[in-house]
Amino acid sequence: MPDTSRPDQTPDRSVLLDHVSIRFGNFTAVDNANLKINSGEFFSFLGPSGCGKTTLLRCISGFSEPTEGKVLIGGKDMAGVGPNKRPTALIFQHLALFPLMSVADNIAFPLEVRGVSKKERRKRADELLEMIALPGIGDKKVSELSGGQKQRVAIARALAVEPDILLLDEPLSALDLKLRQHMRTELRAIQKQVGVTFIYITHDQGEALTMSDRVAVMSKGVIEQVGEPDRIYNRPRSAFVASFVGENNALQGVIKVQSGETAALDTPMGTFEARVGGGRKYKAGDKALLFVRPEQLVPGAGDNAFEATLTRQEFEGATNHVFAKAGDSELRVSMVNAGLAGSLPAAGETLSLGFAPMNATILPVADMASDT
């Protein structure tokens, strides 16, 4: 039970998923999730819809039990502990504020059900409204609030009894872009302020990468990779992670030779040298994929040089997205807008492109198939 009296040492707010599998009949929603979320961490589960991330979240909050494995919160096994007895608070996708109650009553609801006196509740609700920078709206109706205000009220309600873990189920998905970006910063600030472990569910990689300490990328119930945002982006361990997180160009090829960290790959466009992802070992003749990000394809000769024909481009202010055909494949190239001092290439022009071997990743084909 989360208690309002804070102990001197910070409580253990970690979550351990110990070989958790969740099945519905023959369908495996979560397959052998095995990871530890540290105390006070901002941790995100990132994946496309239907990848099992919400199922996992409901399992942590206690609405479902794992078919196999254990969920430990603060080192305690949560088997058989209902959602109302866990030190977690869940922020629902559509927030689930209580429309028949005032804002203050919403925020004080967790205190009300714990038998806290009315006066005390009101005091705490006002404190929390202060914290979310919305003082004085306690007597308003929920329907009178804007989207961003509702968001913050939902957070205040979840934090009213100081849970150890705050679970967030895509809470920003209903907001418009500007507000969403603003709320990212805000969420991160609140998390730093209260020191609660945040577990954040999203399909938006921008949200996951900007806010999180660590990210777990999920696909079809399997956790593909866990790591810091930059590692997820720069060092994908599977073809799914490489293609789902950020934009990527994939080239099919055959391994020519591997020498430690790097390998040479024969592709229809030529032989390229690149970093081997996930520390794997390949034999000559193994099929593999080479991933190189659009912004890593730079004009001019150098390493891994090749030529491509520009087919079309999309101008987006700071960046110019160029699509170029090389061999059978169309590649995406991001070019920084050099302004009036530079010049934009025209369609039909031939581009000389290249990339550094460390900025491209060779990954096995097998799990690419599972993605599509």
Place this chain on the structure above:
Amino acid sequence: MNRNTLFGGAYAVAFFSFLFGPLVIMVITAFNSSKFPRVVPWECFTTGWFGELFGNQRLMDGLLNSVIIGAGVVALAVPIGLAGALALSELPSKLRATLYTVLILPILIPGVVLGISTIVLWGQISRGFGAGGLYNGYFLTIVGQITFISAYAMLVFIARLQRFDATQTEAALDLGATPGQAFRKILLPFMAPAIGSAAFITLLASFENYNTTVFTVLSESTFTTALASKVRHGTDPSLSALAVIIITITLVGALTNEAYQRRKEAEMGGRASRSPLYANPVTRALTHPGVVFAILVGIIAVVSFAGSRHDSSMCEAAVLQEKLDRQEELRAAQKARIEAEQKQQSTLPKSNSAFGGAFGGLGGATPAPESAEPAAPKPESPSAFGGAFGGITAPKLEE
């Protein structure tokens, strides 16, 4: 005005006449002193039928029984309906369809069947377990009615539950509420309007039910069964008086509700500040639903009191006298005619018996002119008008 609006107007008039015409006629007949509910001929304005209605012991006993049974049905059918709706919402869809059909079935079964089966079942039970106390009209009627009225309540709750966001309950649980608290603090407040309408619908359904009740009520009677038996023995304007009361109650309820809805809408939509009615404190207070209700009840009280002081006996006596005079006149005319005929008959030869058959019925009943006493009218008079006035004049003549 073009033809379309003319037709539209005529149609609207016809439509509303069809809807409300009977009600208007019924209200008028309640204040006509004629013994038979009718508008023409108008006799006297009277409030006597209300007194007659309240004086009818059988109806008043039935009303009390109906209230007792209605309260019992509401108290049982609403929770049962709510439980059924909740159970349906929790079930997997395949099972839900089956259970829905089962729960709805009592509505489709004729009330007569439900009534008979209720008395048969509980007769068996009370005999089998020696619980004879259960075999009484109140208990059986409540039990018989809730078999199908709880299904009405359930339908109301299902409609409301479909709009309930189940994550609300989950949120409550997640925030530390026990399932009981989540039910009381989240689901019940959401269901409150539906509970109100379900209670109202079940009360009305119980009150007006005849088919089932007429069997299950045994030797007792409810308002509806008492009313039905009264109508069977001939109707009088006290039923119109009852209709006036029911229409009045409905109107007061509707107006109060309208006042409530308008105020709510105005407050929700922020129209309150714009409307001059809400700006002025006096009119603002006057349009409050509670005040509206109080004013309407006050008006009814004053009208009822004034009505109860109204004495139509003078007018009724005058009308009666008029009728008696008219009857007398007719009788005298008839008598004169018969005498004239007899006089004519006596001038004819006695052997003309062929006419004797034709006039026999009339002539035979008519006493001889010598013995006739013109001052004493006879109730058995073969007057063609006797039937029409008979109901009114006969008791008076006995006095």
